[in-house]
Amino acid sequence: MSVSAHTPDATEMPAAARNHLISALRDIVSAECLLTAQDELAPYESDGLAVYRQRPAVVVLPETIEQVQAVMRLCHAESVPVIARGAGTGLSGGALPRPDAVTLGLGKFNRIIEIDAQHGTARVQPGVRNLAISEAAADFDLYYAPDPSSQIACSIGGNVAENAGGVHCLKYGLTVHNVLQVEVVTVEGERITIGSTAPDTPGADLLALMHGSEGLLGVIVEVTVKLLPVPPVAKVLLAAFDDVERAGDCVADIIAAGIVPAGLEMMDNAAILASDDFAQCGYPRDAAALFLCELDGSATEVDEQMQQVIALVERGGATQWRVAKDDAERAVFWKGRKSAFPAVGRISPDYYCMDGTIPRRHLGTVLQRMDALSKEYGLAIANVFHAGDGNLHPLILFDASKDGELERTEELGGKILSLCVEVGGTITGEHGVGVEKINQMCVQFNSDEIEQFHAVKAAFDPNGLLNPGKAIPTLQRCAEFGALHVHHGELPHPELERF
Amino acid sequence: MADHDITDNLRERVAEAMTTGATLRLVGGDSKSFYGCEVDPSATTLEIAGHRGITNYQPTELTLTARAGTPLSELRAALDDAGQMLPFEPPAFDGCDGALATLGGTVACGLSGPARPFNGACRDFLLGTRIINGRAQVLRFGGEVMKNVAGYDLSRLMVGALGSFGVILDASFKVLPKPAVTRSFSAACDLETALATMREKRMQYLPLTGASYVGERLHYRLAGATSSVNECAQIFHNDIAGEEDDGSHWQALREHTHPFFDDTRPLWRLALPPGTGPITVDSSSADQIVDWCGQQRWLLSDAPADIIQACARRAGGHATRFRRGDRNLFQDGEPSIQLLQTRLKAAFDPSGLFNPGKLAAGL
Numbered sequence: 001m002s003v004s005a006h007t008p009d010a011t012e013m014p015a016a017a018r019n020h021l022i023s024a025l026r027d028i029v030s031a032e033c034l035l036t037a038q039d040e041l042a043p044y045e046s047d048g049l050a051v052y053r054q055r056p057a058v059v060v061l062p063e064t065i066e067q068v069q070a071v072m073r074l075c076h077a078e079s080v081p082v083i084a085r086g087a088g089t090g091l092s093g094g095a096l097p098r099p100d101a102v103t104l105g106l107g108k109f110n111r112i113i114e115i116d117a118q119h120g121t122a123r124v125q126p127g128v129r130n131l132a133i134s135e136a137a138a139d140f141d142l143y144y145a146p147d148p149s150s151q152i153a154c155s156i157g158g159n160v161a162e163n164a165g166g167v168h169c170l171k172y173g174l175t176v177h178n179v180l181q182v183e184v185v186t187v188e189g190e191r192i193t194i195g196s197t198a199p200d201t202p203g204a205d206l207l208a209l210m211h212g213s214e215g216l217l218g219v220i221v222e223v224t225v226k227l228l229p230v231p232p233v234a235k236v237l238l239a240a241f242d243d244v245e246r247a248g249d250c251v252a253d254i255i256a257a258g259i260v261p262a263g264l265e266m267m268d269n270a271a272i273l274a275s276d277d278f279a280q281c282g283y284p285r286d287a288a289a290l291f292l293c294e295l296d297g298s299a300t301e302v303d304e305q306m307q308q309v310i311a312l313v314e315r316g317g318a319t320q321w322r323v324a325k326d327d328a329e330r331a332v333f334w335k336g337r338k339s340a341f342p343a344v345g346r347i348s349p350d351y352y353c354m355d356g357t358i359p360r361r362h363l364g365t366v367l368q369r370m371d372a373l374s375k376e377y378g379l380a381i382a383n384v385f386h387a388g389d390g391n392l393h394p395l396i397l398f399d400a401s402k403d404g405e406l407e408r409t410e411e412l413g414g415k416i417l418s419l420c421v422e423v424g425g426t427i428t429g430e431h432g433v434g435v436e437k438i439n440q441m442c443v444q445f446n447s448d449e450i451e452q453f454h455a456v457k458a459a460f461d462p463n464g465l466l467n468p469g470k471a472i473p474t475l476q477r478c479a480e481f482g483a484l485h486v487h488h489g490e491l492p493h494p495e496l497e498r499f
Numbered sequence: 500m501a502d503h504d505i506t507d508n509l510r511e512r513v514a515e516a517m518t519t520g521a522t523l524r525l526v527g528g529d530s531k532s533f534y535g536c537e538v539d540p541s542a543t544t545l546e547i548a549g550h551r552g553i554t555n556y557q558p559t560e561l562t563l564t565a566r567a568g569t570p571l572s573e574l575r576a577a578l579d580d581a582g583q584m585l586p587f588e589p590p591a592f593d594g595c596d597g598a599l600a601t602l603g604g605t606v607a608c609g610l611s612g613p614a615r616p617f618n619g620a621c622r623d624f625l626l627g628t629r630i631i632n633g634r635a636q637v638l639r640f641g642g643e644v645m646k647n648v649a650g651y652d653l654s655r656l657m658v659g660a661l662g663s664f665g666v667i668l669d670a671s672f673k674v675l676p677k678p679a680v681t682r683s684f685s686a687a688c689d690l691e692t693a694l695a696t697m698r699e700k701r702m703q704y705l706p707l708t709g710a711s712y713v714g715e716r717l718h719y720r721l722a723g724a725t726s727s728v729n730e731c732a733q734i735f736h737n738d739i740a741g742e743e744d745d746g747s748h749w750q751a752l753r754e755h756t757h758p759f760f761d762d763t764r765p766l767w768r769l770a771l772p773p774g775t776g777p778i779t780v781d782s783s784s785a786d787q788i789v790d791w792c793g794q795q796r797w798l799l800s801d802a803p804a805d806i807i808q809a810c811a812r813r814a815g816g817h818a819t820r821f822r823r824g825d826r827n828l829f830q831d832g833e834p835s836i837q838l839l840q841t842r843l844k845a846a847f848d849p850s851g852l853f854n855p856g857k858l859a860a861g862l
């Protein structure tokens with residue numbers, strides 16, 4: 001795969017400085033925890049967004065919090081940038097290395113320290129996989145609610161850094177709603193506790209600020225999460241429509257009826273076909289759109305609400321609907337949705353996953369305009385959509401081996417994100433900004449807002465050593481990008497129709 | 500009062516303060532001015548209540564945006580019409596059911612009512628804010644959608660900051676449908692039994708939205724689908740025979756109109772980890788009630804602040820001087836966290852225009 005046009009260019013660390021750094025790091029971690037040879041560094045070149053690649057100066061894999069502190073103290077003293085990395089599954093290049101920086105891998109912090117079933121909390125190290133927490137809690141009929149689609153592999157530390165979402169966000173919230181406390185090592189190497197198992201820690205909400213800060217404010221070395229009782233019953237309904245907007249309207253009807261589904265996932269025809277080919281899940285292949293509506297709760301409550309949903313789906317013009325008759329069939333319904341990304345990967349040499357959020361009432365407009373953009377660029381788009389919360393994942397199908405196609409894909413992706421901002425949404429719902437959407441930040445935020453972000457960053461990291469160049473663009477970059485600032489729908493000349 | 504956008508006027512007032520070196524005391528409905536430390540008396544009042552009105556309410560998307568001066572009663576009425584609510588039950592503390600208390604003050608104080616351990620806190624439902632910072636810039640963070648990770652989460656940073664970081668202009672919230680049915684019960688028992696029951700029931704999948712211990716009675720509230728509420732009422736009844744009541748207890752607890760709060764001693768709020776047992780501050784004068792499944796204790800005590808704060812700290816929590824007592828005291832915190840707060844204050848409000856001294860001395 002070719003390297004993206006947007007890969008930031010940092011200069012390589014001079015050999016003498018690198019040798020000096022390596023010898024100082026040897027005093028902190030054991031030899032096998034320090035990767036310096038080119039073949040050892042190669043696996044760390046990218047995260048889950050593999051179109052961006054850079055080789056780090058070195059990779060350190062500390063095993064104790066004291067070692068993390070010592071690495072931070074060293075790098076702070078030597079003014080060496082540090083890029084924290086969890087499981088490397090991020091989709092916005094947030095953990096993309098730099099040739100002048102240390103990549104601080106937290107993979108060895110993979111221990112669940114304590115499950116307190118009596119009080120519904122788990123204290124875990126940052127490298128623990130998201131799903132491993134729910135697996136460990138299952139013995140007590142508890143689980144950790146946020147379930148990003150990478151949950152089998154992604155780490156909880158990375159989840160905090162990105163404020164990861166998932167398919168159950170509408171009812172159970174994002175990572176920020178399910179984390180009680182984090183231990184953070186600051187850029188100076190100090191260990192601090194942010195948040196508490198007691199509610200409402202005094203002062204401003206630093207715990208929320210750490211969520212989604214993409215490794216720019218501190219290194220997360222321990223996380224205390226909230227565990228919830230597993231709902232006794234979960235049922236899922238699949239409804240198909242011959243029109244995407246009709247499906248969107250039906251979603252609105254369900255919510256207007258006072259029902260908050262545990263999951264509400266929509267797919268368009270392109271995504272239906274790809275998923276059904278891949279997962280053989282029996283999706284209605286001729287449908288323009290389908291959604292899966294999952295309800296959970298007590299048996300009677302779920303039955304009551306499912307009857308309401310069925311009535312709404314029928315009234316809403318569904319061409320067909322069915323309720324999974326048991327957990328096995330429920331798993332089949334979900335299998336298609338959950339394998340949508342790899343399924344699209346099979347029908348196209350490459351695909352690029354976007355992550356905008358829109359107010360759901362604009363779904364029709366956004367889909368129409370994406371369709372027009374798709375035709376203009378000659379690149380097909382398949383859509384999966386967290387319909388409950390408006391988070392849209394257009395998958396752009398492309399072939400990176402074709403000259404210029406990646407660049408055109410990135411340009412198309414950028415236009416889709418600008419469109420999300422224009423209708424009052426955001427450029428990223430759950431994947432983060434990283435390096436990928438750094439230009440689109442200039443579309444969503446004006447220069448005063450970006451300056452405010454930098455001032456907040458400086459309160460934690462005045463010399464800008466933590467994950468430099470990610471998440472928040474410099475004003476100079478925005479000027480070069482020359483973005484039309486379409487702030488929350490407040491376009492210049494709003495009287496003009498833009499379809 | 501009619502809807503009104505006075506952003507420009509408020510921004511001009513902040514710009515003027517920047518040039519004259521004046522400081523500003525931010526006032527919404529003036530219903531919670533007792534909360535926090537005393538603002539430096541030389542500060543000029545900046546009235547925000549005139550900046551009011553619901554600007555965007557989308558019941559089918561569960562989102563609502565309103566200007567900071569919008570009274571809570573107006574929000575409740577609009578939400579009522581669509582069968583929805585602010586799930587964190589913000590207290591108004593204005594003696595007139597939210598006719599004075601504003602949305603901006605609600606965000607700035609970050610207080611939540613009895614449903615908080617079950618539904619979530621004020622900060623959990625906040626989606627975005629527009630503010631004026633100490634450079635007289637109008638800034639918008641977060642948004643009107645539920646999933647949004649572009650930029651740092653600076654909107655939630657405003658929750659509980661008592662206006663120290665900026666003038667909140669408007670706020671967007673996630674709202675939820677009202678439960679189909681709500682039932683309230685109480686049963687006589689001792690404190691240990693009440694705490695143990697709360698602990699146990701909380702970890703079961705039950706439609707619990709309130710659990711308090713007041714006047715030697717365990718109070719519990721169930722809300723949700725009719726069937727599950729009725730089933731749950733039976734589960735409780737089998738363990739601890741309760742009597743059903745009219746539910747006014749929860750509003751009295753939320754608004755501090757319960758007779759317990761009618762006292763001359765300082766009122767403290769102790770926030771504690773789940774499962775904290777009985778707390779004894781001093782053997783003689785202390786008087787307490789329990790809310791939030793034991794995670795919030797209201798304490799009336801003349802005991803010195805350091806004793807009360809140490810007591811909360813020992814239990815893994817923290818104490819807030821809530822009403823009466825020494826206005827120079829509010830909350831204590833870790834020095835490293837206080838240092839970050841001070842630096843953040845400077846990042847938003849470099850000249851210290853807003854609510855000087857309100858959150859802590861020197862902030």
